[in-house]
Structures are given as C-alpha cells and as structure tokens.
Amino acid sequence: MTPSGSTSPAATAVSSQLSRARLAEIWETPADLRGILSSVDHKTIGKRYLVTAFVFFILGGLEAVVMRAQLVHGDMHLLTPEAYNQLFTMHGVTMIFLFASPVLSGFSNYLWPLMIGSRDMAFPRVNALSYWTFLLAGIFLYSSFLVGQAPDGGWFGYAPMTQRAYSPGLNIDFYALGLIYLGISTTVGAVNFIATFFTLRAPGMSLDRVPVILWGTLTVSFLIVFFIPALTVASTFLYLDRNVGTHFFDAANGGHPLLWQHLFWIFGHPWVYIVVLPAMGLASDIIPTFCRRPLAGYTFVALATIATGIVGSGVWLHHMFATGLPPLAMSFFSGASMTIAIPSGVSVAAWLATIWYGRPVFKVPFLFMIGFIILFVIGGVNGVMTAPVPFDWQLTDTYFVVAHLHYVLLGINVFPVFGALYYWMPKMSGRMMSERIGRWVFWLMFAGMNLAFFPMHITGMLGMARRVYTYPSGMGWDAANLVTTVGAVVFAAGVLLFLVDLVRSLRVGPLAGDNPWDAPTLEWSTTSPPPPYNFAVLPTVRSRYPLWEDRIPEGARSIVGRGPVLDDGRETIGTSPLDADPVAVLHMPPDSSWPLLLALALTVVFYALLAVSWLWTGVGALLVFICLVGWLTPSRPSRGAGED
Amino acid sequence: MDSISLPVESQPSMFHAGGPAAERIAQLGWVFTSVAVAVTVVAVAVLIAALHRRRSGRTQGVGPFEDPRGPLRWIVTGGVILPAIILAVCFVCTLLTQSAIARPPRPVVATIRVTAHRWWWEVRYPGIAGAAEVVTANEIHIPVGEAVQVELVSNDVIHSFWVPELAGKTDVIPGQTNSMWLQADHPGRYLGECAEYCGVQHAHMGFVVVADAPADFASWAAGQRLPAGAPAEPAASAGLDVFRRSSCAACHAIRGTGIAAPAGPDLTHVASRTTLASAMLPNNRGNLAGWVTNAQSLKPGSEMPTIRLNGRDLQALVAYLEALR
Numbered sequence: 028m029t030p031s032g033s034t035s036p037a038a039t040a041v042s043s044q045l046s047r048a049r050l051a052e053i054w055e056t057p058a059d060l061r062g063i064l065s066s067v068d069h070k071t072i073g074k075r076y077l078v079t080a081f082v083f084f085i086l087g088g089l090e091a092v093v094m095r096a097q098l099v100h101g102d103m104h105l106l107t108p109e110a111y112n113q114l115f116t117m118h119g120v121t122m123i124f125l126f127a128s129p130v131l132s133g134f135s136n137y138l139w140p141l142m143i144g145s146r147d148m149a150f151p152r153v154n155a156l157s158y159w160t161f162l163l164a165g166i167f168l169y170s171s172f173l174v175g176q177a178p179d180g181g182w183f184g185y186a187p188m189t190q191r192a193y194s195p196g197l198n199i200d201f202y203a204l205g206l207i208y209l210g211i212s213t214t215v216g217a218v219n220f221i222a223t224f225f226t227l228r229a230p231g232m233s234l235d236r237v238p239v240i241l242w243g244t245l246t247v248s249f250l251i252v253f254f255i256p257a258l259t260v261a262s263t264f265l266y267l268d269r270n271v272g273t274h275f276f277d278a279a280n281g282g283h284p285l286l287w288q289h290l291f292w293i294f295g296h297p298w299v300y301i302v303v304l305p306a307m308g309l310a311s312d313i314i315p316t317f318c319r320r321p322l323a324g325y326t327f328v329a330l331a332t333i334a335t336g337i338v339g340s341g342v343w344l345h346h347m348f349a350t351g352l353p354p355l356a357m358s359f360f361s362g363a364s365m366t367i368a369i370p371s372g373v374s375v376a377a378w379l380a381t382i383w384y385g386r387p388v389f390k391v392p393f394l395f396m397i398g399f400i401i402l403f404v405i406g407g408v409n410g411v412m413t414a415p416v417p418f419d420w421q422l423t424d425t426y427f428v429v430a431h432l433h434y435v436l437l438g439i440n441v442f443p444v445f446g447a448l449y450y451w452m453p454k455m456s457g458r459m460m461s462e463r464i465g466r467w468v469f470w471l472m473f474a475g476m477n478l479a480f481f482p483m484h485i486t487g488m489l490g491m492a493r494r495v496y497t498y499p500s501g502m503g504w505d506a507a508n509l510v511t512t513v514g515a516v517v518f519a520a521g522v523l524l525f526l527v528d529l530v531r532s533l534r535v536g537p538l539a540g541d542n543p544w545d546a547p548t549l550e551w552s553t554t555s556p557p558p559p560y561n562f563a564v565l566p567t568v569r570s571r572y573p574l575w576e577d578r579i580p581e582g583a584r585s586i587v588g589r590g591p592v593l594d595d596g597r598e599t600i601g602t603s604p605l606d607a608d609p610v611a612v613l614h615m616p617p618d619s620s621w622p623l624l625l626a627l628a629l630t631v632v633f634y635a636l637l638a639v640s641w642l643w644t645g646v647g648a649l650l651v652f653i654c655l656v657g658w659l660t661p662s663r664p665s666r667g668a669g670e671d
Numbered sequence: 672m673d674s675i676s677l678p679v680e681s682q683p684s685m686f687h688a689g690g691p692a693a694e695r696i697a698q699l700g701w702v703f704t705s706v707a708v709a710v711t712v713v714a715v716a717v718l719i720a721a722l723h724r725r726r727s728g729r730t731q732g733v734g735p736f737e738d739p740r741g742p743l744r745w746i747v748t749g750g751v752i753l754p755a756i757i758l759a760v761c762f763v764c765t766l767l768t769q770s771a772i773a774r775p776p777r778p779v780v781a782t783i784r785v786t787a788h789r790w791w792w793e794v795r796y797p798g799i800a801g802a803a804e805v806v807t808a809n810e811i812h813i814p815v816g817e818a819v820q821v822e823l824v825s826n827d828v829i830h831s832f833w834v835p836e837l838a839g840k841t842d843v844i845p846g847q848t849n850s851m852w853l854q855a856d857h858p859g860r861y862l863g864e865c866a867e868y869c870g871v872q873h874a875h876m877g878f879v880v881v882a883d884a885p886a887d888f889a890s891w892a893a894g895q896r897l898p899a900g901a902p903a904e905p906a907a908s909a910g911l912d913v914f915r916r917s918s919c920a921a922c923h924a925i926r927g928t929g930i931a932a933p934a935g936p937d938l939t940h941v942a943s944r945t946t947l948a949s950a951m952l953p954n955n956r957g958n959l960a961g962w963v964t965n966a967q968s969l970k971p972g973s974e975m976p977t978i979r980l981n982g983r984d985l986q987a988l989v990a991y992l993e994a995l996r
C-alpha cells in the first residue's frame with residue numbers, strides 16, 4: 028500500500044457501464060494457469076481457504092469415524108494401537124489447526140473487505156502467502172501418512188514422550204515442523220487482518236459500526252501475534268531436542284518436561300478462543316438478519332469478545348491442575364477460568380434478547396444459530412464444571428473433557444460455520460442452497476452431535492480415560508460408546524447431505540440476487556457473486572446496518588451506490604483507525620507469483636529440516652531469500668503497480 | 672481375548688466414592704453438575720420462549736433500530752449479575768473442597784513409592800524397623816480406614832495416577848516427585864488407570880488398589896517381605912530352570928533366587944496378585960501361559976516380548992510362577 032494523499036477522491040455519480048468495464052479490466056485476474064497461481068483477490072483466497080479447510084474437515088471426520096468404529100464396543104481389534112494413536116493425533120491436529128482456524132480465516136478473508144466497503148485486504152500478496160503456506164503446511168503434515176509415520180503424540184505432544192528416545196520415527200518431526208510452518212501462515216494472516224481493520228474500513232465506519240465478526244477476528248489476530256510464538260518456540264525446542272541434541276525437555280539432563288506444557292498451553296488455551304471468537308462474530312452478524320432487528324447490546328458483545336481474549340490468555344494452567352502445582356496458583360487459574368463464563372454469558376444474553384425482541388424468521392442459517400446457542404450453553408457449563416481444581420482432578424483426561432471440547436469446537440465453531448455457509452453461499456456463488464435439504468442437514472448434524480457427544484459426559488464420569496485405543500467390556504461404558512458411534516455416523520450423514528446440497532445448488536440453485544435475506548451489511552449491497560473490484564463506487568457508512576436505514580432521516584443515511592470510483596489503477600480508500608475518516612487513496616499491488624514461490628521455497632526448507640539435511644536447508648533458505656528479494660523489488664511504475 | 676473380565680467388583684465411577692477425598696470431590700461434582708443442568712435448562716427454556724412467544728403488530732420489515740432499555744437489562748442481569756453470583760458461590764465451594772482434601776483426615780500410616788513405567792506400575796513399601804522392603808507391581812494394598820502417602824515418580828514419560836473411586840489424578844512426571852494420599856473407607860478392590868496418554872499401550876496401564884482389613888493387610892505385608900521359597904514340586908523346580916535359561920531372567924527379579932534384573936515387574940510373589948499385564952487380565956493359569964507366550968499379540972508394543980517355549984517348558988514355567996505366592 029502506498030498512500031498517495033494528493034489524489035483527492037472525487038465524488039462522482041456512477042453507474043456507467045464504462046467505469047465498471049474499466050474497473051473489471053484493472054482488477055480481474057486472468058483465468059489462465061498463471062492467473063490462478065498468482066491471484067491476490069481476497070475473494071479467491073477466501074474461497075480457497077474455505078474449500079481447503081473443508082477438505083481437511085472431511086479428512087479429520089473420516090479419521091473420527093474410523094476411530095468410532097474401533098470404539099463401538101470393548102476389546103475391538105479393527106485398528107492396531109499405533110494406527111489408532113496416529114488417527115486420534117491427526118484428527119486433533121487436523122480439526123484444530125487445519126480446519127477450525129483456517130475455515131474462519133476463509134470467511135474473514137472473503138467477507139472483511141466486502142463488509143467494510145473496501146476492495147481488498149491491506150496486504151493482498153501477504154494474504155496469498157498466508158493461504159499457500161497453510162495449504163503446503165497441511166500437505167506437509169499429511170505427507171507423513173505416505174511414509175506411515177503420522178504424528179502419534181496427541182495434538183498436545185507432551186514431552187518427554189515426544190523425545191527421540193520414546194518416539195524414534197519421523198512422526199513427531201512432522202508434527203514439530205508442521206506446526207512451525209503453519210505458524211508462519213497464521214501469523215502473516217493475523218498481521219494482515221490487524222492492518223486491514225485499522226486502515227481500510229469504509230469512510231464513516233467508526234469503531235462502533237463494524238460488523239461483529241471483525242471484532243472476533245481482530246481479537247484473535249492479536250492473540251495469534253502474541254501467542255503463536257510460544258508454540259513456535261516450543262516446537263523449535265522439540266525439534267532441537269530430537270535432532271540436535273539439546274535437552275530442553277529432558278529431565279535427566281537439566282531440562283524439564285513441564286516447560287513444554289507451559290509453552291504449549293500458553294499458546295493452546297488462547298487458541299481455543301482463536302477458533303471460536305470469529306465464529307461467535309459470524310453468529311452475531313447472522314442472528315440480527317433473521318430476527319429482523321439490530322443485535323441487542325452491540326457494545327457489550329464487542330467488549331465481551333475482547334474481554335474473552337484477554338482473560339483467555341491467563342487461564343492456561345487449568346490444563347495442568349494434576350501436574351503438582353502450588354495450590355494458590357491453581358486457585359488463581361481456577362477463578363480466572365470461571366470468570367470467562369461472564370463474557371460468554373453476556374454474549375448469550377445478547378443473542379437471546381435479540382431473538383426475544385425480534386421477529387424470528389426460521390430459515391436454515393437461523394436454525395444453525397439456534398443449535399449453536401444451545402450447544403454454546405452446554406459447552407460453556409460443562410467447561411465451568413472442569414474449572415474447579417478438585418473436580419478437574421477427576422474429570423481431566425477422561426471422556427468428559429472430550430465431550431466438553433467437542434461441544435465447544437462443534438457447537439461454537441462448526442455450527443456457526445455451517446450456518447454461515449448457508450447464509451453467505453448465495454453471495455459467494457450467486458445461487459441459493461435448498462431450504463428443504465438444509466433442514467435435514469441441520470437436524471442430522473444437531474441430533475448426531477448430541478448423540479455422539481452427550482454420552483461422553485457419562486463415560487467420563489464413569490471413569491473412562493481419553494486416548495485409549497480400546498477398553499474392556501463390562502465397565503459400564505459399552506452402551507454409551509455404542510450410542511456415540513451411532514451419533515458420529517448420523518453427524519457424518521448430515522455433512523454428506525450438505526455436500527450434496529452444495530454441489531446441487533452450485534449447478535442448479537435458484538439465482539440469489541444481491542440481497543436474498545434482506546440483510547443489513549455492506550456485502551449485500553453488491554452483486555452476487557461480487558465483481559473483482561467488489562464495489563463500483565466505494566460506500567460511505569453512517570450506521571451499523573447500512574442497508575437497514577429506512578427509519579433514519581434521509582440526510583443521515585449511509586451512501587451506497589454513489590461516491591468515489593477510484594479507477595486509476597488498483598485503488599481503494601484508506602481511513603483513520605478510530606473514526607474511519609478518509610485519509611488516503613491506496614494503490615494496491617497487482618497479482619503476483621512471489622507468494623506461491625516463497626511458500627514453495629519454505630516447503631523445501633521444512634522437508635530439508637525433516638531429513639536433517641543442513642545442505643538442503645541452506646539451499647531452501649537461499650531460495651527463500653531470492654523469493655523475498657523478488658517480492659520486494661519494486662516493479663516498474665506502471666498503472667496500478669504498488670507494493671505491499 | 673473375548674473372555675476378559677477385570678477382577679474388580681465395582682465400576683470406576685467418580686461418583687461411587689470409596690474414600691474421603693473422592694467423597695468430597697463427588698459432593699463438589701454434584702454441586703457443579705446441578706448448576707450446569709439448571710443453567711442449561713433455564714437458558715434453553717428462555718430460548719424457546721423467545722423463539723415462539725406471541726408477537727403483536729406488523730410482521731414485516733425491520734424492527735427497532737436503537738436499543739430500548741429491555742435488551743440491556745437482559746444483558747446486565749442475565750449475562751453479568753446472575754453468572755457472577757452463581758460463579759462466586761461455586762468458587763467458594765471449590766476452595767472449601769480444595770482445602771478439605773489437601774491433607775488426609777488423620778496422619779498417614781505408610782508411604783508407598785510408585786514408579787510408573789511404560790506400561791506398568793512398580794510399587795514399593797519401604798522397609799520399616801529392619802523389615803525388608805515390599806516390592807510388587809500393578810497392585811497396591813492399603814489398610815482400610817487409614818491414609819497412606821503415595822509418592823509418584825516416572826521411569827520414562829509422563830503418566831497420571833488415578834483411582835476414580837478414591838481420589839483425583841496426580842500426574843507422574845520425570846524429574847519431579849509428586850505425592851498424594853489414598854484412603855479407602857470400605858474393604859474392597861478399586862480399579863486404577865493411567866490417565867495421561869503415554870504411548871502405544873496407554874490403554875492397558877491399569878492397576879488395582881486393594882483395601883484390606885488391618886489384620887489382612889499385616890499378613891499380606893508379612894508375606895510379601897519374605898523371599899521366594901525354594902520350589903517344592905519337581906515341575907516348579909524345572910520351571911525355575913526355564914526361568915533362568917530363557918529371557919525371563921533378563922528383565923525380572925525373584926528375590927531369594929539371585930535373579931535380580933530391574934527392568935520388569937518383580938515376580939517374587941506374582942501368584943499372590945490378582946491381575947496380569949497391568950490389570951489387563953485376571954491372573955490364572957491360562958492367562959499366565961498366554962501372557963508368557965503371546966504378550967505381543969495381547970499387548971502389542973509392550974516391553975514384554977513374546978517368548979518361545981516348548982509345551983513342557985511352558986508348563987513347568989507356569990507351575991513355578993503359580994507357586995510364587
């Protein structure tokens with residue numbers, strides 16, 4: 028972005044086909060191979076994120092179904108213990124790192140510029156880098172299956188079990204390096220969101236007028252910037268312990284296994300909020316549309332989002348209550364963990380009030396929101412049950428915690444995500460999905476989810492530990508496990524039906540039009556699907572719900588469809604951080620292959636590290652350097668060329 | 672492996688408390704469970720009411736643009752004040768329970784040192800007043816109604832020591848000694864598990880806590896202190912030779928025979944134990960023979976190798992082991 032304040036945005040009355048054609052010419056990515064590989068359009072990147080995350084969701088789901096087959100009753104021999112341990116580890120790694128977070132990045136990437144009336148993210152090429160590194164890090168992790176040595180230490184990878192002495196294969200090297208690599212993707216993505224939030228909101232979109240998803244993603248972007256380093260450091264220590272001979276986690280040589288746990292959970296607990304806060308934001312933006320009224324307590328919800336992020340950064344020790352910590356420290360973290368229930372309570376109360384004072388319209392996206400609220404409450408209260416230290420000593424590492432975390436991750440991530448897919452798919456594809464099939468999808472997923480995970484509360488309380496590849500029959504666990512497996516199959520059927528509906532709607536779904544739900548936010552003011560330049564003219568915002576301003580006096584309304592065109596190259600408006608006063612016209616960079624090339628060079632580095640080949644690591648590092656030089660070399664000043 | 676049934680009478684439910692610590696925790700658990708259920712029921716009831724309440728007036732168009740007072744009252748009352756009161760009460764209950772179970776109700780009568788191995792538990796009772804140390808595996812005897820201190824160390828990776836009916840978990844971590852106390856108020860057998868994922872056979876790392884009446888405990892301890900007697904029958908005597916010749920003696924110890932390898936469970940009184948392979952199999956003749964000759968298919972990846980023996984040697988070995996009472 029290069030601010031060029033001298034170009035004053037001339038307010039021009041628009042609509043001429045001419046300027047649309049000109050904008051299309053400036054912004055369109057050619058449909059050839061080079062275009063596909065070099066596109067920096069946030070909509071393309073967002074959709075790629077969604078599709079890729081969804082592929083990983085299917086893979087992680089298949090892993091779960093195979094595990095549930097093994098656990099359908101006691102003493103089964105479908106899987107070897109090694110296979111089971113690889114599957115449960117990769118299920119966790121996949122769902123947490125390759126689905127739950129990236130799918131939200133996908134929505135944020137796709138929606139943010141459209142919601143804030145901009146033409147792209149602040150750093151479009153960094154955005155492309157973020158996607159390519161996510162894709163390649165995911166492939167890196169999954170390539171471990173090709174050599175039969177997928178990570179098998181659990182997604183939490185506790186040392187010293189992950190040390191070379193106890194895990195001699197490549198399994199844990201894939202894990203440690205994969206997490207470091209993925210951290211690059213997440214971090215550059217987060218930096219991009221933060222910069223976009225504070226520079227690209229439409230004129231007039233002051234802090235109290237941004238859609239709630241922005242608060243969610245902004246909060247988690249800060250969490251990512253602060254806490255991914257803990258994971259990267261931990262994974263680097265692990266790699267060094269395994270391959271270079273350091274002793275960070277080796278008690279026999281002055282290291283300590285709990286160092287890993289602290290570093291991992293300092294990252295790991297905020298990560299829980301990283302995968303739910305943006306999804307809660309999606310819900311806060313969808314619920315008002317179907318209640319036909321604004322969100323109740325917007326300010327409270329925004330502040331609750333930030334508060335959850337802050338308090339959630341100080342609760343990591345509750346994963347370690349059984350490790351022999353001082354009682355005072357445990358009480359502090361126990362209290363902090365319970366405190367999180369308050370911002371969550373605020374959000375739930377706000378959604379309930381919105382529904383109560385609204386006029387609900389029971390469309391499929393709203394069904395998912397209702398399911399989400401119920402699951403959120405259950406996942407909240409069963410989380411509070413694990414907060415008191417003594418009761419946690421009983422519950423931790425049992426199936427009760429498996430129940431809790433799935434109510435949280437499915438309830439507060441997957442349900443809003445499916446609701447959001449039904450809600451925004453018409454915008455992305457231009458076609459509606461089926462209401463009739465959608466209801467089936469919802470009920471299958473909701474029933475399957477509760478059938479699968481509610482009985483786990485019971486199995487946990489009856490003493491069934493987690494992460495066991497089999498269990499003895501006759502302990503009172505058989506019936507609940509059978510029901511759980513049936514539930515998993517029902518849930519999977521719902522997901523399958525969703526895929527059927529998706530394919531059907533992309534081919535023959537009825538055309539959506541610009542705003543099929545009569546929704547209030549800016550993305551619904553442009554065409555479905557949006558043009559490459561998003562908005563022919565850039566809007567000016569005067570309220571939280573620019574498309575719902577019937578009751579506002581004419582002069583105080585948002586201006587949508589009239590305004591600056593900005594077609595002197597790839598341009599968008601830069602605004603001030605708080606009040607979003609227009610301060611600059613920003614030149615956005617053209618499509619570029621450097622992000623992909625840089626990601627490929629990084630992949631060389633990580634495979635070289637996996638092979639512990641310092642020569643090839645050096646070669647890879649040199650390639651990375653070359654790509655960075657290429658990226659940063661200014662292109663010849665031509666129309667629309669600018670730098671990130 | 673169809674006929675496996677673990678030799679414990681009760682299921683390891685955390686609400687089926689067999690001692691004072693589990694009892695207090697179960698009470699706290701009921702408080703939290705009740706609150707959780709109540710909050711869920713109320714929230715879902717409000718949700719249903721909000722979805723289906725009768726609405727008057729027009730049914731089209733967008734509702735109020737500015738927040739009326741109503742929604743804010745919901746948020747402040749339902750989202751802040753009520754949760755804060757409930758949580759404060761819950762937190763006080765938590766602190767009371769935590770301090771109540773921090774120490775046993777009366778002084779401990781013994782200290783037991785438990786070493787976690789992949790994937791079994793070594794149990795040592797230090798010798799008192801000149802008496803020999805008791806060394807056993809996967810089975811912890813305690814006197815009923817008395818508290819014992821358990822010191823937990825790990826030989827390799829992190830494990831977690833858990834007897835659901837008696838107490839919560841305590842992790843077993845290399846490089847540090849964690850301790851906890853156990854007390855059972857009723858004689859009986861309580862199943863224990865490793866609760867921290869510790870590798871390929873984490874699923875089969877159980878143990879049994881046996882709460883004995885004081886006299887039974889004393890006679891058990893006295894018996895365990897003795898070295899193994901010389902084999903009385905010829906078959907058993909041949910079995911000892913097999914033990915010495917085969918790989919058994921490379922890992923196991925039998926006090927009184929000079930066989931003292933430290934890697935696996937001490938077998939001096941193996942026949943007095945009720946389970947094999949870390950509470951995986953009932954200890955009987957068939958399982959013993961199966962475990963010796965087939966460990967890797969029963970518990971794949973465990974440190975116990977599959978041992979090839981001809982029928983006669985196996986019979987002799989099992990006869991010897993069964994005599995180690």
